[in-house]
Amino acid sequence: xxxxxxxxxxxxxxxxxxxxxxxxxxxxxxxxxxxxxxxxxxxxxxxxxxxxxxxxxxxxxxxxxxxxxxxxxxxxxxxxxxxxxxxxxxxxxxxxxxxxxxxxxxxxxxxxxxxxxxxxxxxxxxxxxxxxxxxxxxxxxxxxxxxxxxxxxxxxxxxxxxxxxxxxxxxxxxxxxxxxxxxxxxx
Numbered sequence: 001x002x003x004x005x006x007x008x009x010x011x012x013x014x015x016x017x018x019x020x021x022x023x024x025x026x027x028x029x030x031x032x033x034x035x036x037x038x039x040x041x042x043x044x045x046x047x048x049x050x051x052x053x054x055x056x057x058x059x060x061x062x063x064x065x066x067x068x069x070x071x072x073x074x075x076x077x078x079x080x081x082x083x084x085x086x087x088x089x090x091x092x093x094x095x096x097x098x099x100x101x102x103x104x105x106x107x108x109x110x111x112x113x114x115x116x117x118x119x120x121x122x123x124x125x126x127x128x129x130x131x132x133x134x135x136x137x138x139x140x141x142x143x144x145x146x147x148x149x150x151x152x153x154x155x156x157x158x159x160x161x162x163x164x165x166x167x168x169x170x171x172x173x174x175x176x177x178x179x180x181x182x183x184x185x186x187x
Contacts, residue, residue, distance in 0.1 A: 012048040013062050016120045016168060020061050025068045025164040027100050033142040038069070038099070042140060045071045046095055048118075055118050057156045059163035062119050070160035072096040076153070096147075101137035101161055104146070106130035106154075113155050115169045122180045125173025133157045 014020060032038055041060060049058040049071060056076050060069040074095050109131040116124045133154040136146045149157055159169060170176060 012044065013052070013058070013118045014064050016170070018064075018119075020064055020066055021119055021163070021168060022166045023061065023066050024166050025059070025061055025066045027068050028138075030138070030142060033099055033138055033140065038067075039140065041065050041067065042069065042071065042097055045069070046073075049073050049095075052118055054116070057160050058118060059160045061163055061166075068100045068164045070098050070101065070164065072098075072153075072156055072160075076156070097140050098135065098137040098147075098160070099140065101135050101157070101164070103133055103157065103161055104136050105134040107132035107150075111151075111155075113152075115155070115159060115173060117159070117169050119163075120168055120170055122178050123170060123176055124179055125170065125176040127155075127159075127169055127173050129155050129158045135161075 028038060041063070044063050044065075045058050045060060048063050049055045050073065055073065057070060057072045060067040072095060074093050076096070107130050110128050111131045112126050112128050114124055115127045116122075131154060132148065132150040134146060134148045135157050136144065138144050147157075162169065162172075
């Protein structure tokens with residue numbers, strides 16, 4: 001089946017014109033973190049993310065859920081050396097799940113990196129981000145943790161928390177350009 005321009009493989013990723021992407025997402029109540037509802041939302045996020053070859057993280061609003069949750073794909077282990085191996089999920093090379101994340105510290109040093117987004121298909125631009133970030137969040141077991149990242153991980157944390165605050169990377173990007181995927185013989 002041929003996909004329409006900007007449509008994800010499974011049609012589950014909300015695109016930039018959807019109002020939910022401009023809302024400030026709601027916190028997940030502590031007693032709800034381990035609920036079946038939240039577990040199901042996380043599984044839907046993981047499924048949508050794994051269906052996208054170029055996706056490495058996704059926020060709940062991107063699947064139409066206004067909740068403060070984001071997932072970093074286990075693909076990050078192959079492209080980043082900045083994953084804290086002390087976390088149980090990192091040791092097992094699982095997806096990293098952040099519930100009610102908050103940035104608690106950023107470096108003064110900044111970097112400009114190219115960014116794209118599964119909800120703003122095929123647009124890319126340069127975004128200035130803090131080089132290092134420390135995040136506190138809850139895991140799916142409702143236990144709090146902190147996670148520090150630099151480079152790509154810091155960029156991911158800032159990009160996804162922006163989503164939870166109703167901000168898209170195109171609001172901050174310079175030099176936006178459209179780079180459509182290359183056609184394959186199957187399309």
